[in-house]
Amino acid sequence: MQRIVVLAGGIGGARFLRGLRSAVPDAEITVVGNTGDDIHLFGLKVCPDLDTVMYTLGGGIHEEQGWGRAEETFVVKEELAAYGVGPEWFGLGDRDFATHIVRTQMISAGYPLSAVTEALCARWQPGVRLLPMTDDRVETHVLIDDPDAEGGADGKAARKAVHFQEYWVRLRASVDAHAVVPVGADSAKPAPGVLEAVAEADTVLFPPSNPVVSIGTILAVPGIREAIADAGVPVVGLSPIVGDAPVRGMADKVLAAVGVETSAAAVAAHYGSGLLDGWLVDTVDAGTVAAVEEAGIRCRAVPLLMRDEQATAEMARQALELAEEVRA
Amino acid sequence: MQRIVVLAGGIGGARFLRGLRSAVPDAEITVVGNTGDDIHLFGLKVCPDLDTVMYTLGGGIHEEQGWGRAEETFVVKEELAAYGVGPEWFGLGDRDFATHIVRTQMISAGYPLSAVTEALCARWQPGVRLLPMTDDRVETHVLIDDPDAEGGADGKAARKAVHFQEYWVRLRASVDAHAVVPVGADSAKPAPGVLEAVAEADTVLFPPSNPVVSIGTILAVPGIREAIADAGVPVVGLSPIVGDAPVRGMADKVLAAVGVETSAAAVAAHYGSGLLDGWLVDTVDAGTVAAVEEAGIRCRAVPLLMRDEQATAEMARQALELAEEVRA
Structure with missing residues (x-):
């Protein structure tokens, strides 16, 4: 049985995973989810990326929106606002609240997030x-x-750090990001099972998730990048940039913060040939294939728009084919 | 300005207070609320009696039910059940959840319940x-x-202690109560303002709340009973028993646990003439007035059914009149 490890952020990762599951229904897929976007709201622990993956693959996602629950209501949030308690800019619905209540109760009882995630799943x-x-x-x-x-005296404006969700959801990435810092990552340990899954994987995939705040954050946990680089199996990614713009989200803003140009080739170079063996770019970026390959990363141009599950499954098949090419 | 202190449980206390507020709109009313029925559910601190008073006087109560919010929905609860997380026997609605989320967040941030209650109010x-x-x-x-x-070896069944809410809501007081224990009351201190309010009161009222699990629990906090007895102002109560049955609830079960007969006169005697100066019984219990007065408690028979706010205001006026009689 084929074992695949996927590093995933939120919407892009979740939709890719649905296609992958459909492309290789018999594969054993382990998803390592980003938790750098976790936030405490109203005293509750909210894990947006983990939940987006869970809801999307579990059939509970709000399809058009890409995050949150289908058939959602917002009574609790309205009541909290009536108490003057915010933030109002984060859209927590009633169904979603239940997930965070269960999670917070289990965390308070001493369960690690990995055990809580398993229980929710x-x-x-x-x-x-x-x-x-x-x-x-x-x-x-x-x-x-x-x-x-x-x-300041040097004419430069003072700077401040805001939580990623405040930057992304409240400010909608409307101002420049000067740096992206995964606070606490230095001393974080990979969750139980992560390094083992990588060590036992046949293939590692990077879906078209945000290379900085999603996959970059996962790779910032000491041990994970090294385990992937040393696993000796194909590592294949799919570009989240098509043409000169992110397929969704505002990835260009956080790419600029780490000095990376908004292009499929630049993101591949950012991961680097020490980590990445294969890279899929969209057909509109076919012109960059040669440059990526010159940098030591095998590259192919294929349609990369996740229009529906079938198109996404085809992307996953292409990624796995490229992995087989790398392996051979 | 007239200062009145009222010890209150849930539904009965809250409805009486609405009548009192209407009877003496200019009075300064301090309510000392029972918290012995507080319970932690889903990791949230729930204060049913305080909330019933707050919602009833604030216009948010579910009128027919007497507890919980009007126009309530139950999405969060259904979702929690879908996670297999209970208890399902406690009816927490979405609007109500918001109150408990705010309260729990403030408690976690270090605010005492009294400050939280003030913020909610x-x-x-x-x-x-x-x-x-x-x-x-x-x-x-x-x-x-x-x-x-x-x-056991002696033929007696083993006993166990359950939370009051489990007894009252889940079991609906369908089994005998052998004892009622306000765990933690021994070492509890009156909340800031309670003893001061009693010391400054012109009148202290006991509404037709449960004499054991509501008013009895408040009186079990060291200092409160003494402050009331020593305040030197009229203390007047209204019987929660009409005829030989509680007006609402299942008070007979917990009265039996403390060896008190289910009658207006027996409840007056339970409070005792050392604490209680005046006692209102319903007109159907007019026959017991003499016995109560013989026990040293001034007593009057008046209609005690809180059919509507007007009838309840009239009860409050009768209680205050009796207080004036005591004072004179």
Whole structure:
């Protein structure tokens, strides 16, 4: 049986996984999920990326939106607002609240996030093994200009760090990101099962998730990048950039923060040939294939728009084919 | 300005307070609320009696039911059940959940329950000052026969203690209560403002709340009973028993546990003339007035059914009149 490890962020990762599961229904898929975007809201632990994967694969996702629950209601949130308790910019629905209540109750009772995630998945039956990248607390912060601060003596504006969700959801990445810092990652340990899954994998895939705040954060947990690089199996990624723009989201903003150009080739170079063996770019980027291959990464141009599950399954098949080419 | 202190449980206390507020709109009313029925559910701190008072006086109560919110929905609860997380026997609605989420978040941040209750009341504007009896944890337990245990060597069934809510809501007081224990009351301190309010009161009222698990629990917090007895102001109660049955609830079960007969006169005697100066019984219990008065408690028979706010306001006026009679 084929064993595949996938590093996943939220919407892009989740949709890719649905295609992958459909392409290779018999494969044993382990998902290492980003938890750097986790946030405490109203005293509850919210894990947006893990939940997006869980809901998407478990059939509970709001399809059009890509995150949150289908047939969602917002009574609790309205009541919290009536108490003057926010933030209001984060859209927690009633169904979603239940997930966070269960999670927080289990965390308070002493269960690590990995055990909690397994318990939640017992309901959703996502058809993959979903592991958080770590049981430790990692919080991605984004450094922005502080709109409230006076310019310093050197004429530069003062800066402040905001939680990734505040940057992404509240500010909608409308201001420049000067740096992206996965606070706590230095001392985080991979969650139980992560390194073992990588060591036993036949193939490692990077879906078209955000290379900085999703896959980059997972790789920032000491041991994970090394385990993938040393696993001796094909590591194949799919570009989240098509043409000169992210397929979805605002990845260009956080790519700029780490000095990476918004192009499929630049993202491949950012991962590097020491980590990445194969790279899929969209057909519109066929012109960059040669440059990526010159950098030591096998590259192919195929349609990369996840229009539906069938198109996404085809992308997954292409990624696995490229992995076989690398292996041979 | 007239200062009135009222010890209150849930539904009966809350409805009486609405009548009192209507009878003496200019009075300064301080409510000392029972917290012995507080319970932690889903990791959240739930204060049923405080909330019933707050919702009833703030216009948010489910009128027919007497507890919980009007126009309530139950999405979170259904989702929790889908995760296999209970208990299902406690009816927490979505609107109600928001209250418990705010409260739990504030408690976790270090605020005492009294400060949290004040913050919640800033929204509800109940028109009274609502204080929990204590900021410390007190939990009323009820001793029942353990249905799962074998009989002991002496032929007596083994007993077990259950949380008051489990006895009242899940078991609906369908089994005998052998004892009612306000666990933690011994070492609890009255919440800030409670003893001061009693010391400054012109009148203290006991509404037709449960004399054991509501008012009895408040009086079990060291200092409160003494402060009331020593305040030197009229203390007047209204019987929760009409004829030989509780007006609502299952008070007879917990009265039996403390060896008190289910009658208006017996409840007055249970409070005792050392604490109680005046006692209102229903007109159907007019025959017991003489016996109560012989025991040193001034007594009057008036209609005691809280059919509507007007009838309840009239009860409150009668109680205050009796207080004036005592004072004179």
